[in-house]
Amino acid sequence: MGASLFSTRCRNAVLGAAFGLMSAAGVTGAAQAGVIVTLGEQDFEDGELVVGSATYNIRQIGEPAPFDIHRGNDGAPGNVGQDFSESFTFNFIAPSNGIKSARLTLGMYDHDSAAPGNQVDSFSLDGLDITSVLSSEVESRGGTQNEYNIYEILLPSSTLSALLDGVATFALTMQGPGLFGLAGTTADTTAFDSLGLDFATLSITDAPEPGTTALMASALLGLLGFRGRRRKGRTAA
Ligand SMILES: [Ca+2]
Ligand SMILES: [Ca+2]
Ligand SMILES: [Ca+2]
Ligand SMILES: [Ca+2]
Numbered sequence: 001m002g003a004s005l006f007s008t009r010c011r012n013a014v015l016g017a018a019f020g021l022m023s024a025a026g027v028t029g030a031a032q033a034g035v036i037v038t039l040g041e042q043d044f045e046d047g048e049l050v051v052g053s054a055t056y057n058i059r060q061i062g063e064p065a066p067f068d069i070h071r072g073n074d075g076a077p078g079n080v081g082q083d084f085s086e087s088f089t090f091n092f093i094a095p096s097n098g099i100k101s102a103r104l105t106l107g108m109y110d111h112d113s114a115a116p117g118n119q120v121d122s123f124s125l126d127g128l129d130i131t132s133v134l135s136s137e138v139e140s141r142g143g144t145q146n147e148y149n150i151y152e153i154l155l156p157s158s159t160l161s162a163l164l165d166g167v168a169t170f171a172l173t174m175q176g177p178g179l180f181g182l183a184g185t186t187a188d189t190t191a192f193d194s195l196g197l198d199f200a201t202l203s204i205t206d207a208p209e210p211g212t213t214a215l216m217a218s219a220l221l222g223l224l225g226f227r228g229r230r231r232k233g234r235t236a237a
Pocket of ligand 3: 111112179193
């Protein structure tokens, strides 16, 4: 019993050491290195109804464009409207080892996606088209007139190289039909879709350090070697 207790303790020690090494190398994912940068600041809660763009604009005071005021004009009957069409740029220190994944979070007010058709006209990262990624997210759980929602999208792996220079420009254009007045009714759609951007957050997860895979492999090999020796010892006994 003494021998088996010793080997159990020993195995636990080796396991602990292996996982400790993996954890220190960021392999477990608990503390992945990366970059998080936010433009503007969050002033609303997901699903919140904000009555009127004036209310929206008041909370946006002091934030950088296009996060400062509601942009565009849904085009109330008799008024000349204008779609939301703006761009915003993140500047950050790019990961030197490459990028594993990246997410973009957008707080959007009055996107009118309950109206017929797709309200996202175009969306791009450094000129790379990612319209469908944002559009499907917005249309699947978008809001009605005056509704604020927070969306998080995973950037396609084909666009990650655009982030390696530490500069990422996103360009978003909405399109009609927007909604005016009676929330969500098709009879009340307008030719344009205005929008307010509350904030945008870019979250980048670094690729693992080059040495990480080798470190993990050697830790696992060491563990397997230990178990192999243990088995051999048991057979001999
Ligand atoms: Ca829609
Ligand atoms: Ca870039
Ligand atoms: Ca709108
Ligand atoms: Ca804000």
